[in-house]
Amino acid sequence: MSVTEFVKGKYGSAAAVYLAHIRRGGDSNQKGTAYEAFYAAAKIFELAANPSNELHDFSISSQDIAFVDDLCVRQISIRAKTNYQAKNSSGAPANWDAEMEVRFRRQLEIDTEFHEVNISTQVLLVSCPIKARDNESKIPSDLKERCYSEYFPYQDTSTTRLLCDFQPLRSNLEALCGSSDLSLLDSAFKLVLAIWGTDADRPRMVDDILGRAKALGKPNIFVDTVIERTEVPSWLLEKCYTFNNVTVRVESASFIVSYNGLEVGLACNVVTPDSDEIGTLSTPMQFLNFLMRKNAAEALIGTEK
Amino acid sequence: MSIDTRTYSRYADQVAKKALNALLDAASAPEAYRGAMVVLGRQLGDVLEREVSEESTCLVASTAEDADFLAHGVLETLQIKHKNTLTAVFWNNHYSIPGGSVAPIVHKFLQPGYEKADSLIIVKSVISGSCVVRTNILALIEKLINIKHIYIVSPVMHSKSEQNLQEEFPEHISSLFKFIYFAKDSTKDADGEVKPGIGGQIYHLLGLSEQPAKSSFVPEVVKRLAGIM
Numbered sequence: 001m002s003v004t005e006f007v008k009g010k011y012g013s014a015a016a017v018y019l020a021h022i023r024r025g026g027d028s029n030q031k032g033t034a035y036e037a038f039y040a041a042a043k044i045f046e047l048a049a050n051p052s053n054e055l056h057d058f059s060i061s062s063q064d065i066a067f068v069d070d071l072c073v074r075q076i077s078i079r080a081k082t083n084y085q086a087k088n089s090s091g092a093p094a095n096w097d098a099e100m101e102v103r104f105r106r107q108l109e110i111d112t113e114f115h116e117v118n119i120s121t122q123v124l125l126v127s128c129p130i131k132a133r134d135n136e137s138k139i140p141s142d143l144k145e146r147c148y149s150e151y152f153p154y155q156d157t158s159t160t161r162l163l164c165d166f167q168p169l170r171s172n173l174e175a176l177c178g179s180s181d182l183s184l185l186d187s188a189f190k191l192v193l194a195i196w197g198t199d200a201d202r203p204r205m206v207d208d209i210l211g212r213a214k215a216l217g218k219p220n221i222f223v224d225t226v227i228e229r230t231e232v233p234s235w236l237l238e239k240c241y242t243f244n245n246v247t248v249r250v251e252s253a254s255f256i257v258s259y260n261g262l263e264v265g266l267a268c269n270v271v272t273p274d275s276d277e278i279g280t281l282s283t284p285m286q287f288l289n290f291l292m293r294k295n296a297a298e299a300l301i302g303t304e305k
Numbered sequence: 306m307s308i309d310t311r312t313y314s315r316y317a318d319q320v321a322k323k324a325l326n327a328l329l330d331a332a333s334a335p336e337a338y339r340g341a342m343v344v345l346g347r348q349l350g351d352v353l354e355r356e357v358s359e360e361s362t363c364l365v366a367s368t369a370e371d372a373d374f375l376a377h378g379v380l381e382t383l384q385i386k387h388k389n390t391l392t393a394v395f396w397n398n399h400y401s402i403p404g405g406s407v408a409p410i411v412h413k414f415l416q417p418g419y420e421k422a423d424s425l426i427i428v429k430s431v432i433s434g435s436c437v438v439r440t441n442i443l444a445l446i447e448k449l450i451n452i453k454h455i456y457i458v459s460p461v462m463h464s465k466s467e468q469n470l471q472e473e474f475p476e477h478i479s480s481l482f483k484f485i486y487f488a489k490d491s492t493k494d495a496d497g498e499v500k501p502g503i504g505g506q507i508y509h510l511l512g513l514s515e516q517p518a519k520s521s522f523v524p525e526v527v528k529r530l531a532g533i534m
Contacts, residue, residue, distance in 0.1 A: 160439065164474075182443040182446065182447055183409070183440045183443035184409065187440065197403055259533065260531040261414050261416050262531045292412065300398055
Protein backbone atom coordinates (compact mmCIF):
# COMPACT_ATOMS: atom_id res chain seq x y z
CA MET A 1 0.00 0.00 0.00
CA SER A 2 1.28 3.47 -0.84
CA VAL A 3 1.13 6.49 1.44
CA THR A 4 -1.49 8.03 -0.84
CA GLU A 5 -3.69 4.92 -0.64
CA PHE A 6 -3.30 4.89 3.13
CA VAL A 7 -4.32 8.56 3.32
CA LYS A 8 -7.29 7.97 1.02
CA GLY A 9 -8.45 5.08 3.15
CA LYS A 10 -8.00 6.85 6.49
CA TYR A 11 -8.96 10.45 5.69
CA GLY A 12 -10.90 10.20 2.40
CA SER A 13 -10.34 11.14 -1.23
CA ALA A 14 -10.19 14.89 -0.58
CA ALA A 15 -7.25 14.38 1.77
CA ALA A 16 -5.43 12.32 -0.87
CA VAL A 17 -5.98 15.08 -3.44
CA TYR A 18 -4.68 17.64 -0.92
CA LEU A 19 -1.59 15.48 -0.33
CA ALA A 20 -0.85 15.49 -4.06
CA HIS A 21 -1.37 19.26 -4.13
CA ILE A 22 1.22 19.71 -1.35
CA ARG A 23 3.72 17.72 -3.39
CA ARG A 24 3.17 19.83 -6.51
CA GLY A 25 3.65 23.02 -4.47
CA GLY A 26 6.96 21.69 -3.18
CA ASP A 27 8.17 20.91 -6.69
CA SER A 28 7.54 24.45 -7.94
CA ASN A 29 8.88 26.50 -5.03
CA GLN A 30 12.49 27.26 -5.97
CA LYS A 31 12.95 29.95 -3.30
CA GLY A 32 11.81 27.48 -0.70
CA THR A 33 14.09 24.83 -2.15
CA ALA A 34 17.18 26.98 -1.46
CA TYR A 35 16.05 27.51 2.15
CA GLU A 36 15.39 23.79 2.58
CA ALA A 37 18.74 22.87 1.04
CA PHE A 38 20.61 25.19 3.39
CA TYR A 39 18.76 23.72 6.36
CA ALA A 40 19.41 20.16 5.14
CA ALA A 41 23.14 20.92 4.93
CA ALA A 42 23.06 22.53 8.38
CA LYS A 43 21.28 19.46 9.77
CA ILE A 44 23.90 17.17 8.23
CA PHE A 45 26.65 19.24 9.89
CA GLU A 46 24.77 19.17 13.21
CA LEU A 47 24.44 15.38 13.12
CA ALA A 48 28.03 14.87 11.99
CA ALA A 49 29.52 17.24 14.56
CA ASN A 50 28.04 15.21 17.41
CA PRO A 51 30.66 12.53 18.16
CA SER A 52 28.06 10.24 19.77
CA ASN A 53 26.15 9.90 16.50
CA GLU A 54 26.75 6.97 14.16
CA LEU A 55 26.26 8.67 10.81
CA HIS A 56 25.26 5.50 8.96
CA ASP A 57 22.28 5.42 11.34
CA PHE A 58 20.78 8.64 9.90
CA SER A 59 19.03 9.18 6.58
CA ILE A 60 17.79 12.42 5.17
CA SER A 61 15.36 13.14 2.32
CA SER A 62 13.25 15.92 0.92
CA GLN A 63 9.83 16.26 -0.68
CA ASP A 64 8.53 12.92 0.55
CA ILE A 65 4.84 12.27 0.00
CA ALA A 66 3.69 13.62 3.34
CA PHE A 67 1.63 16.33 5.00
CA VAL A 68 4.85 17.66 6.54
CA ASP A 69 7.05 17.16 3.55
CA ASP A 70 9.97 19.54 3.09
CA LEU A 71 12.60 17.49 4.87
CA CYS A 72 12.66 14.17 6.69
CA VAL A 73 15.42 12.93 9.02
CA ARG A 74 15.29 9.34 10.21
CA GLN A 75 17.35 7.60 12.88
CA ILE A 76 17.03 4.02 11.81
CA SER A 77 18.17 2.16 14.95
CA ILE A 78 15.48 3.69 17.16
CA ARG A 79 12.87 4.08 14.41
CA ALA A 80 12.70 7.84 14.87
CA LYS A 81 11.41 10.14 12.15
CA THR A 82 11.44 13.94 12.17
CA ASN A 83 9.59 15.86 9.46
CA TYR A 84 10.13 19.53 8.71
CA GLN A 85 7.79 22.05 7.10
CA ALA A 86 9.98 24.95 5.99
CA LYS A 87 8.55 28.47 5.68
CA ASN A 88 11.12 31.11 4.81
CA SER A 89 8.78 33.86 5.85
CA SER A 90 8.06 36.14 8.78
CA GLY A 91 4.43 36.58 7.66
CA ALA A 92 1.23 34.57 7.70
CA PRO A 93 2.56 31.60 5.68
CA ALA A 94 4.86 30.82 8.61
CA ASN A 95 2.02 30.82 11.15
CA TRP A 96 1.00 27.83 13.18
CA ASP A 97 -2.68 27.86 12.20
CA ALA A 98 -5.60 25.45 12.00
CA GLU A 99 -4.51 24.04 8.63
CA MET A 100 -0.97 23.47 9.86
CA GLU A 101 -2.34 21.73 12.95
CA VAL A 102 -4.39 19.32 10.85
CA ARG A 103 -1.37 18.52 8.68
CA PHE A 104 0.88 17.94 11.69
CA ARG A 105 -1.70 15.74 13.46
CA ARG A 106 -2.19 13.65 10.34
CA GLN A 107 1.54 13.26 9.80
CA LEU A 108 1.98 12.01 13.35
CA GLU A 109 -0.66 9.36 12.68
CA ILE A 110 0.79 8.42 9.29
CA ASP A 111 4.28 8.06 10.76
CA THR A 112 3.01 5.83 13.56
CA GLU A 113 0.44 3.76 11.68
CA PHE A 114 1.85 3.57 8.15
CA HIS A 115 5.61 4.04 8.58
CA GLU A 116 5.50 2.28 11.96
CA VAL A 117 8.04 4.54 13.62
CA ASN A 118 8.47 4.65 17.38
CA ILE A 119 9.23 8.36 17.67
CA SER A 120 7.58 10.83 15.32
CA THR A 121 8.34 14.55 15.54
CA GLN A 122 7.02 17.39 13.39
CA VAL A 123 8.81 20.72 13.07
CA LEU A 124 7.60 24.04 11.65
CA LEU A 125 10.81 25.67 10.44
CA VAL A 126 10.62 29.46 10.07
CA SER A 127 13.07 32.22 9.15
CA CYS A 128 11.97 34.65 11.87
CA PRO A 129 12.90 34.06 15.54
CA ILE A 130 9.86 35.96 16.81
CA LYS A 131 7.58 33.88 14.61
CA ALA A 132 9.13 30.70 15.96
CA ARG A 133 8.46 31.88 19.51
CA ASP A 134 4.88 32.91 18.66
CA ASN A 135 4.25 29.56 17.01
CA GLU A 136 5.53 27.73 20.07
CA SER A 137 2.89 29.47 22.17
CA LYS A 138 0.14 28.40 19.73
CA ILE A 139 0.92 24.69 19.59
CA PRO A 140 -1.76 22.82 21.59
CA SER A 141 -0.56 21.18 24.78
CA ASP A 142 -1.35 17.65 23.54
CA LEU A 143 1.08 18.17 20.60
CA LYS A 144 3.88 19.96 22.44
CA GLU A 145 5.91 16.82 23.06
CA ARG A 146 5.98 15.90 19.38
CA CYS A 147 5.68 19.23 17.54
CA TYR A 148 7.65 22.45 17.75
CA SER A 149 8.64 25.50 15.74
CA GLU A 150 12.30 26.17 15.04
CA TYR A 151 14.15 29.26 13.79
CA PHE A 152 16.62 29.00 10.93
CA PRO A 153 17.75 32.16 9.10
CA TYR A 154 17.01 32.73 5.42
CA GLN A 155 19.91 34.27 3.52
CA ASP A 156 18.79 33.76 -0.06
CA THR A 157 21.55 31.76 -1.77
CA SER A 158 24.51 33.14 0.19
CA THR A 159 26.42 30.53 2.17
CA THR A 160 28.74 33.27 3.41
CA ARG A 161 25.96 35.38 4.92
CA LEU A 162 24.42 32.34 6.59
CA LEU A 163 27.77 31.29 8.06
CA CYS A 164 28.30 34.79 9.45
CA ASP A 165 24.71 35.00 10.72
CA PHE A 166 24.18 31.62 12.35
CA GLN A 167 26.75 30.59 14.94
CA PRO A 168 25.48 27.02 15.50
CA LEU A 169 26.13 26.25 11.82
CA ARG A 170 29.60 27.76 12.00
CA SER A 171 30.47 25.90 15.21
CA ASN A 172 29.45 22.57 13.71
CA LEU A 173 31.46 23.23 10.55
CA GLU A 174 34.49 24.24 12.60
CA ALA A 175 34.32 20.90 14.39
CA LEU A 176 34.01 18.99 11.10
CA CYS A 177 36.78 20.92 9.34
CA GLY A 178 39.15 21.28 12.29
CA SER A 179 39.57 24.95 11.49
CA SER A 180 37.94 28.32 12.05
CA ASP A 181 39.09 29.65 8.67
CA LEU A 182 35.96 31.18 7.16
CA SER A 183 37.07 30.52 3.56
CA LEU A 184 37.50 26.85 4.30
CA LEU A 185 34.15 26.60 6.13
CA ASP A 186 32.41 28.30 3.22
CA SER A 187 33.92 25.81 0.76
CA ALA A 188 32.88 22.89 2.99
CA PHE A 189 29.31 24.23 3.08
CA LYS A 190 29.22 24.50 -0.73
CA LEU A 191 30.55 20.97 -1.18
CA VAL A 192 27.77 19.48 0.93
CA LEU A 193 25.16 21.65 -0.81
CA ALA A 194 26.48 20.39 -4.16
CA ILE A 195 26.08 16.78 -3.06
CA TRP A 196 22.71 17.45 -1.50
CA GLY A 197 21.49 19.05 -4.74
CA THR A 198 22.40 15.93 -6.69
CA ASP A 199 19.64 13.38 -6.49
CA ALA A 200 18.02 15.04 -3.46
CA ASP A 201 14.65 13.36 -3.87
CA ARG A 202 15.58 9.98 -2.46
CA PRO A 203 16.60 9.21 1.14
CA ARG A 204 20.36 9.17 1.60
CA MET A 205 22.53 8.26 4.52
CA VAL A 206 24.33 11.15 6.19
CA ASP A 207 27.68 9.34 6.10
CA ASP A 208 27.26 8.82 2.35
CA ILE A 209 26.58 12.51 1.75
CA LEU A 210 29.59 13.55 3.83
CA GLY A 211 31.78 10.93 2.19
CA ARG A 212 30.88 12.21 -1.24
CA ALA A 213 31.49 15.81 -0.13
CA LYS A 214 34.92 14.75 1.15
CA ALA A 215 35.71 13.14 -2.18
CA LEU A 216 34.56 16.26 -4.02
CA GLY A 217 36.89 18.46 -1.96
CA LYS A 218 40.25 19.00 -3.67
CA PRO A 219 41.95 19.10 -1.28
CA ASN A 220 39.75 17.35 1.25
CA ILE A 221 38.73 19.84 3.93
CA PHE A 222 36.84 17.56 6.31
CA VAL A 223 38.74 15.89 9.13
CA ASP A 224 38.23 12.13 9.45
CA THR A 225 36.22 12.32 12.65
CA VAL A 226 35.47 15.06 15.06
CA ILE A 227 37.53 13.61 17.88
CA GLU A 228 40.46 12.14 15.94
CA ARG A 229 43.36 14.28 14.81
CA THR A 230 46.11 13.14 12.50
CA GLU A 231 49.71 13.21 13.67
CA VAL A 232 52.48 14.57 11.47
CA PRO A 233 54.37 11.60 9.93
CA SER A 234 57.96 11.19 11.05
CA TRP A 235 59.49 11.67 7.56
CA LEU A 236 57.84 15.09 7.29
CA LEU A 237 58.63 16.13 10.85
CA GLU A 238 62.28 15.09 10.57
CA LYS A 239 62.79 16.82 7.23
CA CYS A 240 61.27 20.06 8.59
CA TYR A 241 63.73 19.89 11.52
CA THR A 242 66.69 19.90 9.12
CA PHE A 243 65.94 23.48 8.00
CA ASN A 244 65.92 26.67 10.06
CA ASN A 245 62.49 28.32 10.30
CA VAL A 246 60.60 25.45 8.69
CA THR A 247 57.70 24.32 10.89
CA VAL A 248 54.77 21.97 10.42
CA ARG A 249 51.32 21.86 11.97
CA VAL A 250 48.02 20.11 11.38
CA GLU A 251 45.11 22.26 10.21
CA SER A 252 41.86 20.84 8.91
CA ALA A 253 42.73 17.74 6.88
CA SER A 254 46.16 19.07 5.88
CA PHE A 255 49.68 19.37 7.16
CA ILE A 256 50.80 22.98 6.83
CA VAL A 257 54.53 23.42 6.29
CA SER A 258 55.55 27.03 6.96
CA TYR A 259 58.60 29.05 6.06
CA ASN A 260 58.81 32.84 6.61
CA GLY A 261 55.12 33.39 5.85
CA LEU A 262 54.84 30.84 3.04
CA GLU A 263 52.44 28.04 4.02
CA VAL A 264 52.39 24.92 1.87
CA GLY A 265 49.45 22.55 2.32
CA LEU A 266 49.87 18.81 2.11
CA ALA A 267 46.95 16.39 2.37
CA CYS A 268 46.96 14.37 5.61
CA ASN A 269 46.73 11.12 3.65
CA VAL A 270 49.98 11.91 1.79
CA VAL A 271 51.86 8.87 0.56
CA THR A 272 55.22 8.39 2.30
CA PRO A 273 57.91 9.36 -0.21
CA ASP A 274 61.02 7.41 -1.05
CA SER A 275 63.75 8.26 1.49
CA ASP A 276 66.35 8.72 -1.26
CA GLU A 277 64.13 11.29 -2.91
CA ILE A 278 63.71 13.19 0.35
CA GLY A 279 67.44 13.06 0.96
CA THR A 280 68.22 15.03 -2.19
CA LEU A 281 66.21 18.06 -1.02
CA SER A 282 68.86 20.34 0.44
CA THR A 283 67.20 23.78 0.56
CA PRO A 284 63.84 24.99 1.89
CA MET A 285 62.84 25.97 -1.66
CA GLN A 286 63.57 22.48 -3.02
CA PHE A 287 61.68 20.94 -0.13
CA LEU A 288 58.63 23.21 -0.50
CA ASN A 289 58.57 22.72 -4.30
CA PHE A 290 58.65 18.97 -3.74
CA LEU A 291 55.71 19.16 -1.32
CA MET A 292 53.71 21.33 -3.74
CA ARG A 293 54.23 18.88 -6.59
CA LYS A 294 53.43 15.93 -4.37
CA ASN A 295 50.23 17.55 -3.10
CA ALA A 296 49.10 18.47 -6.61
CA ALA A 297 49.66 14.92 -7.83
CA GLU A 298 47.94 13.23 -4.90
CA ALA A 299 45.26 15.62 -3.61
CA LEU A 300 44.12 17.80 -6.53
CA ILE A 301 43.68 15.37 -9.38
CA GLY A 302 40.35 15.32 -11.16
CA THR A 303 39.45 18.97 -10.76
CA GLU A 304 38.70 21.12 -13.75
CA LYS A 305 37.74 24.76 -13.77
CA MET B 306 34.24 38.35 -29.30
CA SER B 307 33.67 42.04 -29.91
CA ILE B 308 34.49 44.77 -27.41
CA ASP B 309 31.66 46.89 -28.83
CA THR B 310 29.48 46.15 -25.83
CA ARG B 311 32.23 46.81 -23.29
CA THR B 312 31.64 49.71 -20.91
CA TYR B 313 34.48 51.64 -19.32
CA SER B 314 34.71 53.13 -15.85
CA ARG B 315 35.77 56.70 -15.11
CA TYR B 316 39.21 55.33 -14.19
CA ALA B 317 39.90 53.99 -17.69
CA ASP B 318 42.24 56.47 -19.36
CA GLN B 319 43.87 55.98 -22.77
CA VAL B 320 46.82 54.07 -21.28
CA ALA B 321 44.48 51.62 -19.54
CA LYS B 322 42.33 51.14 -22.66
CA LYS B 323 45.43 50.53 -24.77
CA ALA B 324 46.70 47.95 -22.26
CA LEU B 325 43.29 46.23 -22.20
CA ASN B 326 43.42 45.91 -25.97
CA ALA B 327 47.02 44.72 -25.76
CA LEU B 328 45.84 41.79 -23.61
CA LEU B 329 43.49 40.69 -26.36
CA ASP B 330 46.19 41.10 -29.00
CA ALA B 331 48.77 39.09 -27.02
CA ALA B 332 46.79 35.88 -26.61
CA SER B 333 49.66 33.79 -27.93
CA ALA B 334 52.54 35.95 -26.73
CA PRO B 335 53.05 35.41 -22.99
CA GLU B 336 55.83 37.99 -22.61
CA ALA B 337 53.71 40.71 -24.20
CA TYR B 338 50.72 39.57 -22.19
CA ARG B 339 52.67 39.75 -18.94
CA GLY B 340 53.86 43.23 -19.86
CA ALA B 341 50.31 44.42 -20.53
CA MET B 342 49.22 43.04 -17.15
CA VAL B 343 52.00 44.93 -15.38
CA VAL B 344 50.96 48.14 -17.16
CA LEU B 345 47.34 47.59 -16.10
CA GLY B 346 48.53 46.97 -12.56
CA ARG B 347 50.45 50.24 -12.53
CA GLN B 348 47.39 52.10 -13.80
CA LEU B 349 45.19 50.52 -11.15
CA GLY B 350 47.85 51.34 -8.57
CA ASP B 351 47.71 54.97 -9.71
CA VAL B 352 43.99 55.02 -9.00
CA LEU B 353 44.57 53.43 -5.61
CA GLU B 354 47.22 56.01 -4.76
CA ARG B 355 44.54 58.66 -5.15
CA GLU B 356 41.82 56.69 -3.36
CA VAL B 357 43.67 55.30 -0.35
CA SER B 358 44.65 57.72 2.39
CA GLU B 359 48.37 58.06 2.96
CA GLU B 360 48.03 56.98 6.57
CA SER B 361 46.57 53.63 5.58
CA THR B 362 48.45 50.38 5.96
CA CYS B 363 47.65 48.36 2.84
CA LEU B 364 47.61 44.63 2.25
CA VAL B 365 47.66 43.66 -1.43
CA ALA B 366 46.24 40.16 -1.87
CA SER B 367 46.33 38.29 -5.15
CA THR B 368 46.34 34.82 -6.61
CA ALA B 369 49.71 33.22 -7.31
CA GLU B 370 49.23 33.66 -11.06
CA ASP B 371 48.61 37.40 -10.71
CA ALA B 372 51.32 38.07 -8.11
CA ASP B 373 54.25 38.81 -10.43
CA PHE B 374 52.30 40.70 -13.06
CA LEU B 375 49.07 42.54 -12.26
CA ALA B 376 49.71 42.70 -8.49
CA HIS B 377 53.37 43.58 -9.11
CA GLY B 378 52.25 46.58 -11.17
CA VAL B 379 49.79 47.64 -8.47
CA LEU B 380 52.51 47.44 -5.83
CA GLU B 381 54.96 49.46 -7.93
CA THR B 382 52.77 52.53 -7.93
CA LEU B 383 50.96 51.99 -4.64
CA GLN B 384 54.24 51.78 -2.75
CA ILE B 385 55.30 55.25 -3.89
CA LYS B 386 53.29 56.71 -1.02
CA HIS B 387 52.42 53.55 0.88
CA LYS B 388 55.87 52.21 1.59
CA ASN B 389 54.72 49.78 4.25
CA THR B 390 52.30 47.93 1.97
CA LEU B 391 52.17 44.22 2.72
CA THR B 392 51.58 41.25 0.44
CA ALA B 393 49.39 38.13 0.55
CA VAL B 394 49.36 35.48 -2.17
CA PHE B 395 46.92 32.59 -2.51
CA TRP B 396 47.16 29.39 -4.50
CA ASN B 397 43.46 28.64 -5.12
CA ASN B 398 42.30 25.39 -6.64
CA HIS B 399 39.36 26.78 -8.60
CA TYR B 400 37.14 24.06 -9.99
CA SER B 401 33.55 23.31 -10.89
CA ILE B 402 31.16 21.40 -8.66
CA PRO B 403 27.47 20.67 -9.24
CA GLY B 404 25.65 24.00 -9.04
CA GLY B 405 28.72 26.23 -9.08
CA SER B 406 32.39 26.28 -8.20
CA VAL B 407 34.74 26.41 -5.24
CA ALA B 408 38.27 27.74 -4.93
CA PRO B 409 39.81 26.35 -1.74
CA ILE B 410 43.20 27.74 -0.78
CA VAL B 411 45.89 25.08 -1.10
CA HIS B 412 48.96 27.18 -0.25
CA LYS B 413 49.37 30.79 0.80
CA PHE B 414 51.93 33.45 1.57
CA LEU B 415 51.11 35.98 4.26
CA GLN B 416 53.80 38.58 4.77
CA PRO B 417 54.57 38.79 8.49
CA GLY B 418 52.69 41.72 10.03
CA TYR B 419 49.82 41.51 7.53
CA GLU B 420 47.28 41.50 10.37
CA LYS B 421 47.84 45.22 11.06
CA ALA B 422 46.58 46.32 7.62
CA ASP B 423 43.51 48.55 7.60
CA SER B 424 43.01 48.56 3.82
CA LEU B 425 42.68 45.25 2.03
CA ILE B 426 43.33 45.43 -1.72
CA ILE B 427 42.14 42.35 -3.57
CA VAL B 428 43.78 42.24 -6.99
CA LYS B 429 42.45 39.88 -9.67
CA SER B 430 43.11 39.86 -13.41
CA VAL B 431 39.44 39.28 -14.20
CA ILE B 432 36.35 38.92 -12.00
CA SER B 433 33.66 36.65 -13.38
CA GLY B 434 31.80 34.46 -10.90
CA SER B 435 33.80 36.04 -8.04
CA CYS B 436 34.40 32.65 -6.36
CA VAL B 437 38.14 33.23 -5.96
CA VAL B 438 37.70 36.82 -4.77
CA ARG B 439 35.11 35.77 -2.19
CA THR B 440 37.29 32.93 -0.93
CA ASN B 441 40.34 35.13 -0.49
CA ILE B 442 38.39 37.89 1.27
CA LEU B 443 36.99 35.26 3.64
CA ALA B 444 40.48 33.94 4.34
CA LEU B 445 41.64 37.35 5.51
CA ILE B 446 38.67 39.31 6.82
CA GLU B 447 38.59 37.96 10.35
CA LYS B 448 42.34 38.30 10.80
CA LEU B 449 42.42 42.00 9.88
CA ILE B 450 41.13 43.47 13.11
CA ASN B 451 41.65 47.10 11.99
CA ILE B 452 40.01 46.71 8.59
CA LYS B 453 38.31 49.85 7.29
CA HIS B 454 38.28 49.43 3.51
CA ILE B 455 38.24 46.57 1.04
CA TYR B 456 39.25 47.58 -2.49
CA ILE B 457 38.37 45.04 -5.16
CA VAL B 458 40.64 45.84 -8.04
CA SER B 459 40.57 44.37 -11.53
CA PRO B 460 41.08 45.46 -15.12
CA VAL B 461 37.87 43.71 -16.24
CA MET B 462 34.76 42.57 -14.43
CA HIS B 463 31.60 40.90 -15.58
CA SER B 464 28.69 43.33 -15.48
CA LYS B 465 26.95 41.38 -12.68
CA SER B 466 29.97 40.54 -10.54
CA GLU B 467 29.87 43.68 -8.42
CA GLN B 468 26.27 43.15 -7.37
CA ASN B 469 26.76 39.40 -6.89
CA LEU B 470 29.77 39.95 -4.68
CA GLN B 471 27.93 42.57 -2.61
CA GLU B 472 25.04 40.13 -2.11
CA GLU B 473 27.30 37.29 -1.02
CA PHE B 474 28.57 39.11 2.06
CA PRO B 475 26.84 40.40 5.17
CA GLU B 476 26.36 44.14 5.21
CA HIS B 477 29.09 44.82 7.78
CA ILE B 478 31.60 43.44 5.27
CA SER B 479 30.07 44.49 1.93
CA SER B 480 29.75 48.09 3.18
CA LEU B 481 33.58 48.21 3.15
CA PHE B 482 33.80 47.31 -0.56
CA LYS B 483 34.97 49.73 -3.19
CA PHE B 484 35.31 48.42 -6.74
CA ILE B 485 38.09 49.80 -8.92
CA TYR B 486 38.06 48.52 -12.49
CA PHE B 487 38.57 49.75 -16.01
CA ALA B 488 35.98 47.81 -17.99
CA LYS B 489 32.86 45.72 -17.63
CA ASP B 490 31.81 43.02 -20.08
CA SER B 491 28.35 41.52 -20.08
CA THR B 492 29.00 38.24 -21.90
CA LYS B 493 30.22 34.91 -20.57
CA ASP B 494 30.91 31.71 -22.44
CA ALA B 495 29.68 28.26 -21.42
CA ASP B 496 32.70 27.83 -19.12
CA GLY B 497 31.94 31.06 -17.27
CA GLU B 498 34.79 33.00 -18.91
CA VAL B 499 34.06 36.70 -19.39
CA LYS B 500 34.13 37.67 -23.08
CA PRO B 501 36.19 39.36 -24.36
CA GLY B 502 37.49 39.85 -20.82
CA ILE B 503 41.23 39.31 -20.69
CA GLY B 504 41.31 37.04 -23.72
CA GLY B 505 40.94 33.62 -22.09
CA GLN B 506 42.29 31.63 -19.17
CA ILE B 507 44.95 33.59 -17.35
CA TYR B 508 47.31 30.66 -16.68
CA HIS B 509 47.80 29.84 -20.32
CA LEU B 510 47.98 33.44 -21.42
CA LEU B 511 50.74 34.15 -18.92
CA GLY B 512 52.64 31.12 -20.16
CA LEU B 513 51.95 28.97 -17.09
CA SER B 514 51.14 25.35 -17.79
CA GLU B 515 48.23 25.17 -15.33
CA GLN B 516 46.80 26.65 -12.15
CA PRO B 517 49.71 27.34 -9.77
CA ALA B 518 48.00 25.18 -7.11
CA LYS B 519 48.51 22.21 -9.43
CA SER B 520 52.20 22.84 -9.95
CA SER B 521 55.14 23.95 -7.84
CA PHE B 522 55.02 27.51 -9.17
CA VAL B 523 56.16 30.10 -6.63
CA PRO B 524 55.96 33.75 -7.71
CA GLU B 525 59.15 35.80 -7.57
CA VAL B 526 57.57 38.22 -5.10
CA VAL B 527 57.01 35.35 -2.65
CA LYS B 528 60.55 34.05 -3.11
CA ARG B 529 61.90 37.52 -2.38
CA LEU B 530 59.70 38.29 0.62
CA ALA B 531 60.10 34.82 2.16
CA GLY B 532 63.85 34.87 1.54
CA ILE B 533 63.93 31.76 -0.60
CA MET B 534 65.63 33.15 -3.72
